[in-house]
Amino acid sequence: MKANTKKEKSIFRTILAAMLLVLGIEILLLVAALGISHVSTQLNQNAVDILEKQVDNRQSYLENLLTANEELSSLAERINNTAQELVDSGQIRIGDIEKNKEDYLLLMKSISERMLNNMRRKSVTGIYVAFNTEDLDQRSPEDTIPALYIRDLDPDSLPPEKNTDLLMERSPVELVKSMGISTDKGWKSQMFVSDESTQKIIYPVFQEAFKDQGRLDAADYGHWTTEDYILDGDNRSAIAYSTPLILSDGTVYGVLGTEMLTEYLKVQMPYEELQNQSAGIYILAYTKSSLKNDEIVLEGVCGVSGENSSMEKELQSEKLKLKKNQYGDYQLKLNEKKYYMTLKPLQLYNRNAPFFDEQWILIGAVDTGQLFSFSWHVIKMLAMTVFLTVLVGVLSSLVISLRLARPVRKLSGEVEAVQKNNSTSLQFSDTGIRELDQFADAIIQMNQDMITISTKFLRIMEMASVELGGFEVRMDNESVYVTDNFFSMLGVEESSEKPVTGKQFVEFLKNFDRSCSYTVGSDGAKVYCVEHAGGEIRYVRMEIKTESDRRIGLVEDVTKVTRERMNIEHERDYDTLTGLYNRRAFQWESEALFREHPEKLKTAAFVMIDMDNLKYTNDNFGHDFGDRYIHEAGRGFAEYVPEGTLCSRISGDEFNLLFYGYDSKEEIRNVIAEVKAAIDRKFVLLPSGRKLRLSISGGIAWYPENSTDLKLLKKYADFAMYQVKRSGKGHFQEFDLEVYDRSANETEKRKQFLQLIRKEELTYYYQPIVSAITGKVIALEALMRVEIPLLRSPEDVLRLAKEERCLHELERITFFRAAEGYCILRDNGEVRGDELLFINSIASQNLTDEESREFRLRYGELQSQLVIEITEQETLDQEAMEKKNAPEFWGAIALDDYGTGYNSEKCLLTLSPQYVKVDIAIIRDIDTDADKQQIVSNIVEYAHQRGMYIIAEGVETKEELEKVLELKVDLLQGYYLARPAAVPQEVNPDAVKIIREKSREI
Secondary structure (H helix, E strand, O other), X not given: OHXXXXXXXXXXXXXXXXXXXXXXXXXXXXXXXXXXXXHHHHHHHHHHHHHHHHHHHHHHHHHHHHHHHOOOHHHHHHHHHHHHHHHHOOOOOOOOHHHOHHHHHHHHHHHHHHHHHHHHHOOOOEEEEEEOOOOHHHOOOOOEEEEEEEEEOOOOOOOOOOOOOEEEEEOOHHHHHHHOOEEEEEEEOEEEOOOHHHHHHHHHHHHHHHHOOOOOOHHHHOEEOOOOEEOOOOOOEEEEEEEEEEOOOOOEEEEEEEEEEHHHHHHHOOHHHHOOOOOEEEEEEEEOOOOOOOEEEEEEEEEEEEOOHHHHHHHHHOOEEEEEOOOOOEEEEEOOEEEEEEEEEEOOOOOOXXXXXXXXXXXXXXXXXXXXXXXXXXXXXXXXXHHHHHHHHHHHHHHHHHHHHHHHHHHHHHHHHHHHHOOOOOOOOOOOOHHHHHHHHHHHHHHHHHHHHHHHHHHHHHHOOOOEEEEEEEOOOOEEEEOOOHHXXXXXXXXXXXXXXHHHHHHHHHHHHHHOOEEEOOOOOEEEEEEOOOOOEEEEEEEEEEEOOEEEEEEEEOHHHHHHHHHXXXXXXXXXXXXXXXXXXXXXXXXXXXXXXHHHOEEEEEEEEEEOOHHHHHHHHOHHHXXXXXXXXXXXXXXXXXOOOEEEEEEOOEEEEEEEEEOOHHHHHHHHHHHHHHHHHOEEEOOOOOEXXXXXXXXXXXXXXXOOOXXXXXXXXXXXXXXXXXXXXXXXXXXXXXXXXXXXXXXHHHHHHHHHHHHOOOEEEEEEEEEOOOOOEEEEEEEEEOOOOOOOOHHHHHHHHHHOOOHHHHHHHHHHHHHHHHHHHHHOOOOOOOOEEEEEEOOOOOOOHHHHHHHHHHHHHHHHHEEEEEOOOOOOOHHHHHHHOOHHHOOEEEEEEEOOOOOOHHHHHHHOOOEEEEOHHHHOOHHHOHHHHHHHHHHHHHHHHOOOEEEEEOOOOHHHHHHHHHXXXXXXXXXXXXXXXXXXXXXXXXXXHHHHHHHHHO
16 A cells, blocks of 8 residues: 555646646757757857958958069069160170179169059069079078168058158168168168078079079069068068069079068958957968868968967967867967967969969957857856746746645545545535536446446346356455355365455465466456366356456356367367377467477477378278278377377378477487387278288478478478388388489479470571581581570480470471571571571471471471481381371481481481481591591491481581591581571681682592
């Protein structure tokens, strides 16, 4: 009772749990909706998209700016033309211009105005030119390089008329005076090889073009400095683009370039536009890493635009490694902060340029916290909303549950009070809830109905013709109710002590269930076999139902019905003559054993037994003695077959036995031998007083050696038994798979053969027969071909035709199909149409008169071309041969396989054929065998004297061909000349050549 109480829930807990469940589902749906909609991810992605768009726009602008600033081709061309004109006029020498001040000063004056104009048109802070014709690696660090370097600190403002906004950074004194441009604080007349600026803006470009001997266009050598630089004596950093000056003859004599101060570059990269409270940074850098890599190394930073100047120094202090993030961009950790970085490449170099591997990139970097701050704020607000929703929902659920549970508790208390008082008169107070009040009224009405029904049911049980009993056990109050006849129906004596409490009664039922045998019906009820006093057996059906705290049972005496059913089942499952299992029961039991309990089989044997001499007994002594013969055998099996073996009479004189559960086959063999010996000792006493002894034959199939399938074991045992019946009766034989396979193979062959004959599926190939004089095809032999897997050999077809008595059908098919195939070849132009047609015929067979008329009707034009070959597989039939030689047949006769089998000299004399085919066995290796040569020589001489033609059959080598030609055969056939084919092949040209050569020799 206590255990059941623990599992129960109060109405308050039930309502509260339901409301909390609904609340939980709503919260889960809300959270799931937020999760599925990916609000946070979408907000983050929006922030990333905006950043990427801003960086993309700035990248386009910056790329256009840098590309425009590096467009120096026109200026370089004019400088080159000016230099060439001065060289051509003899005013300067270009080969060592850096060493001759007059030369480079004259050239600088000539180009200075063009340089100023070019600088004014571009967004650059400076322009420069430097002259040098020697390998810089070979020059001393103290060596100087003449240069003109002009700077404009405010390129975006309108230029004054006299260039007062410009500063001279590097130039000869004379040029300063002539141009009227003020010098800067760090002005110098020349540049030194060792200067930082020289190494960064002049050295890379000049050396690349110098060593390459100027093979490329000057623009292809153009190069942006990968790090900023500061002119010696100045404190302003800058980046520059340089391109070499190359004359038409490939002479590299200087460098031309433009400059952008980093402060001016910052103006072109306004970090304030990167949103998020100006927390962004623009970084102009270069890398040699592929932008597809998960990690990118920044080889150098050329410009940084950001609010924090210390961060600029840190970014430029070392190589930075950027790692790819989940959005496909990159991130970097600086000063304990994580920065989200969007990279956009700047296409500044041609693919074939020397500096193409220096990939310039514009990076927009924003503090991750700032970038995703809006998303995090939204998530916090949503989380607060969910929390408040849960809190309000829980409080509301508590209040509603308390109010709904109060009237239900009141009704429950009244019901419990009535139950404790065992009152049959029920009365409940109103709860104010319509459904609960209707429920209370229904309980009152059901109580009254139950009392009425119980009274009626007890009266019916007393009046019923079938003895019924019952019980009810209440576990809540340990009460037990049983009918007066309950215990007597279960065979319990009146003097026995009866259970009085619920626990005692349940224990009584358990003991009764363990001590009494029973079967379980399809409805789940148990039918017990109860032994009463005096040994009487009764069958009692008991059905028990459990409802909450009570258990109700009904018992019924079903002795009469059960015994009738048992008798019917016995008649259904047992053979009336022998008392053994019949076919149905044996099949059911054995299938159940194989299907449900294969582990019990272990080593097993399926034995199929047949009674010998039963037909003799029935025919000579009558069927009554035959039944005694079978009955005695059944008794023998019942007496001597070990317990546990399935034994049955299948039908007539056939018995099946299944021995199983043994450890070895030898054990089963011994048992079978004992059973057979016992059966052999039994007999039937005949009317004459003579004893007719029993005899049995049997086949054995082993489990699992032969098969684990019951149907196959039965099939194998049946096969083994009939092997015994064919070979001799009275013994047992075990299944032999090899013998079975041979038998099955032969059976399948016969099946395929009969189908082949029925459907006329034979096809014919044609092999040329060639003249031994001209090499021309004189005839074609129709050779049978079978495309069935088991019947590929014509010899098998002939053997089966003889065994199945189908020789005539084979003869008819051969004649008609061979002629039909030849006519198709002739009509298609694949043969000439005048060749002889050799058809193999069976000596003992011929077409019927009707078949002959049909053949002449369909193929009459061929009859003069037919040559009938008599095969050696059949002895000659005189009547058939006379018909084949009849004048109306028109064909010729050929003796096939001469020298072997039946076709000997006697056949030659009997047939008088027009053609004699010497067998392949004689032709093979005839070139080395004198005896074979003599045989062929003799038959050739004999045949030629009588007007016969000799055909050498099976010529397969050149040597054999030459030898038979020497022996003067008339016709030739064999693989060396042509193989059989559906469409006849051309004769081997080598063979034709040999034939004609031999013919000329003869």
